[in-house]
Amino acid sequence: MLTREHYDKAQLFNAAILTKDLCWKHEEEWRVITRKPDCLKFPEPSLTGVIFGCCTPDENKARLREVCATLPEVKFYQAKMRTNEFGLDLEPC
Numbered sequence: 001m002l003t004r005e006h007y008d009k010a011q012l013f014n015a016a017i018l019t020k021d022l023c024w025k026h027e028e029e030w031r032v033i034t035r036k037p038d039c040l041k042f043p044e045p046s047l048t049g050v051i052f053g054c055c056t057p058d059e060n061k062a063r064l065r066e067v068c069a070t071l072p073e074v075k076f077y078q079a080k081m082r083t084n085e086f087g088l089d090l091e092p093c
Helices: 009-020 022-027 058-067
Strands: 050-051 075-081 088-093
Touching: 050 058, 058 075
Parallel strands: 050 075
Antiparallel strands: 075 088
């Protein structure tokens, strides 16, 4: 069994944040993690949606909405944990 002692901080970060099980491959998700948000450049039409995690603070949601205000095609969704089974539901918000 692997324990926390087997990993350094970078490995723990990669395992927790950047690893995704193959069963989710159909989502074609992209994850962007940076300390320099101004360096992100991509064609605007390629951003079609933003999913807020279950615990995303309201101030972060508001800031993301501001950033995306000029992109009318972007849809926003709120992830919510299911109460009776493992999983998430996405609700437009």
